[in-house]
Amino acid sequence: MDSINKLPVTPRIFHDESMEGYIARLAEANDFPNVDYLYSHLNYKPWKDSSIYLQALTKITGQDLAGFHENFLSYWVKKQLAIPTISQKITRVCPYCLKEVKYHRYSWSLIYNMTCPKHGNYLVWGCPDCLKHFTLEDVFEGRCTYCQKVLSSIKSMSARISINFPAELSHWSSSTYWNSFVDIDTFCELLRRLMYLLHRYFPNEFGFDLSNAEQKTLALFGYVRESQHQAELFEKSMSLLNRWPTDLLLFISQNREKDHASKVKPFIQKLFLRNRNYLLNSLMRKTYEREWFLNKTVYDHIYDAPLLEASQGSFDETHLHIEDIALLSSQPLININYYLGSHKIPIENHPRNRGQTIRFDFYKQHIEQIKQC
Template structure:
């Protein structure tokens, strides 16, 4: 039964606040104990919260034991701990069944929208009846029992939460008394923890919000637990999991030169929404991540960064690298393309590639570039035409660091040491017969394929010796002409006087493609010797001519047209256009001449 209006400043039943009890929950207990069905009915008698406190004769200490706001229709709240009205849930009740069983009062922390965990029992808070699945509104005064009759302390179906969620929840709860910290993180106040969790919890490795800010349905435990768990996971093992998030967002973004665009809304959260000094640890780790993994350049346009972050960033542009090393910018690019130095590359949507170089590579760039010569410089040093230097490269005698094989480089970079290895010192002779210089030999002797390579190898191995005491470049090496010719004759004889396929075609009087087809069909035997490509010996040519005859040759012997011969001849050709797609018909001589008989 309600008390009379005249006695509104005194209450017959005066419950005492419990430390940490929700102010709203305390009003519910007071209303229920004094016969009111809702706290709005209590409000009609006691116009302000201060009047209720006077009616209960609460001391200052007892009032301080309460946590959280009372409904706005009771008057203006004086929020503590830096909290605001938007931090609290005013409509729906949350509770821990175990805590409610131990003491029938609502804890103030349960009213925080972000909080969804009981760290004492390591479970998720409940916001629905386990029997009828109805939510429990905070206007009603009986918070121990649902309208369906089920006791809310029933712990059936409670969900355990991960240990890292419990650790973060305990740290947040402890921050009511003082600033608290997790391992590796600075101490934060309660309001700072809630702000951190509400923003950071929106991000995951597979999702980032387009416009982080107010979160819809945060009054529901399902939404709050997802937010709290995700933030707890990122804060656990700090900063390892935070780096994992940054790496995931980095990979998923379209290649950008802009850090702001690459990291999207997370960048805005770090430098705008969480711009307070207490959250500097987030920006420090973000900038440390960039120091290690951002392949672009961090310039002065990144004004939000600390000055030391910009100054200490280890990557420079190709232009800056070229200027610092005294090397052409194209050369730096070619060294990166040849993977001789490590370079960061960002593939832009336009198709362009933005390259950068780590400062640790600058010394190596300078060393590589100064220890190399271009193709033209190598040609002048060796006293040979550029085409001959290219031959040496194709043979593997000279191995350039950069060539057209590396990203179509316009400039060749050839180590000077390899060029110097093609300088030769020989012997002097008082009675020399005729001599010849290597570059003249190359011009007039019509060396076969690969014989230039063998000539260089013979000089390197001492089979041929230069006629000079001083070191001489390959092109100016003077050789005894008679000894050199004898060496070449023996070399060719040892090779079995083999012919290239093109040369064999000329000897057979056939087109090159026809002979290549014969080789492919193994009708013309070839060998693979120390010369490049397949080679045809005289024996294989003789065997082929004895064994096979072309339709054209056979038709000429009959003085008939090839079409007529092919139509009237009863012998099946062994190769030809209708047989295997080759260009000419060939028969076995034994078959056609037997057919003639």
């Protein structure tokens, strides 16, 4: 094939447009036989560095696309934050956005994007008439390619809360514990696991069922095709992770009192003791060992368990356990305690588990020195 120096027709890219969608628009505007024809000229391989293709696209369009690497859906696939069937170009859509301007927003293909930030409605996963899952091709055509239903004519339910990436993970950045100890990828791994376990063991908390295939997709990717259902699981999970671990302990206690012991015990064991991620597994095991309530619940000594109070969550929001700091900084606990003592940083016992803690603001001030002590 002849190389392309400059395309005769180069429509402007939208700031939130997926690069795959833009390439398809370029192919259509320049009367290529199909989008694969243009991909072959770019020698496009999803697993390669996207900057290579941005340079090539800049050359043939005359537009500066250097800062558009996050617009590639492949960028999010590598982070496991894209809808898992993205290789088939599956996506959710906002019918009202398509009614205004027809192009594919890359955020529609992200797992944790469940609502439209502009119109406040749930994103739609598929055609309400034939139940076909929407693809990028449907977006380009503006209609369902199976039954021909116009996408912009579909009605979408207003969302109770807005859940959009990355704003939907704001609790992660505001949570003292998780923001201090894990990155966003590790947090998403925990979030996926908790969403799955909540629906598996406490389905009555939610008003919907999932097929076996959907449960598997939820476990692996945190994705449920119905945005409203995924939003319910997401909101519940985030609420339990925010004031860690008090709110989760209260949830377990409430379900234990409802005589759900047969479900509570495997829930605890799988959430706290069976994580593949090394750091996550270490932190969860430390929490399990430290929180007597979890041990007592698993071994049916519920009446010997320490008293749980919602007010303890306020302490969790402002303090970190010293043994967790030692784990994160890869320093012996004795070195951490020596540093804290020599710098007169006050140590406080946790009101529930009696573990030694320091205030988060002290940790933030001394984090670099603690890592090197």
